[in-house]
Amino acid sequence: MPYTTEFFTTSSGRSPVEEFLDSLDLRTRQKFLYTRSLLEEFGVKLSMPFCKYLQSDIYELRFTGREGALRVLYFFIKDDSIVFTNGFLKKTRKAPRKEIELAINRRKTFLEESL
Numbered sequence: 001m002p003y004t005t006e007f008f009t010t011s012s013g014r015s016p017v018e019e020f021l022d023s024l025d026l027r028t029r030q031k032f033l034y035t036r037s038l039l040e041e042f043g044v045k046l047s048m049p050f051c052k053y054l055q056s057d058i059y060e061l062r063f064t065g066r067e068g069a070l071r072v073l074y075f076f077i078k079d080d081s082i083v084f085t086n087g088f089l090k091k092t093r094k095a096p097r098k099e100i101e102l103a104i105n106r107r108k109t110f111l112e113e114s115l
Contacts, residue, residue, distance in 0.1 A: 001043075001079075001080055002040055002041060002080070003039065003040045003041075003043045003080050003081065003082050004040070004080060004081050004082070005036060005039065005040055005074075005081075005082045005083075005084060006081070006082070006083055006084070007083070007084050008083055008084060008085045008086075008106045008109075008110055016085075016086050016087070017072055017084040017085065017086060017087050020072075020086070020087035020088070021072075021087065024065060024067060024070070025065055025066045025067065027065065027066065028063075028065025028066055028067060028070065031063045031064070031065055032061075032063055032065075032070070032072065034063075035050055035061055035062070035063045036061065038050055039051065039061060039074075039082060040082070043076070043080070043082070044076065048062075049062060050062055050063075054073070054095055054100055054103075055100065056100075056104050056107075057075050057076070057107065058073055058074070058075055058085075058100060058103045058104060058107065059073065059074055059075065059076075060072070060073050060074075060095060061073075061074060061084075067089055068089055068090065068091075069089070069090040070087065070088070070089055070090065071087065071088055071090050071095060071099075072084050072086070072087040073085050073086050073087070073095075073099060073100070073102075073103040074103075075103070075107045077110075077111070077114070083107070083110055085102065085103040085106040085107060085110075086099060086102050086103055086106065
């Protein structure tokens with residue numbers, strides 16, 4: 001069953017992940033689109049090296065571009081939907097705590113607004 005993906009939007013209407021992706025090289029954006037298509041096809045069954053569970057229902061979509069190792073964090077809703085929360089250039093071995101906390105907070109906001 002195919003999954004659908006969407007981008008988290010702030011209360012002011014901004015889409016942080018789309019802004020992050022727009023800042024990347026064209027070939028890097030294409031790599032994101034390819035990895036996203038795998039996620040939409042396989043969902044929770046997609047694993048390393050493309051995806052990794054972090055914590056608190058937050059996962060990271062992993063891809064590499066001209067800029068380096070890139071990550072887009074996301075979570076699942078219902079049985080067939082995925083919401084991308086934030087993206088960043090990975091500079092350390094572990095995902096930055098600040099980025100994980102941001103994804104957790106955006107997930108909470110999204111779920112509260114969906115009720």
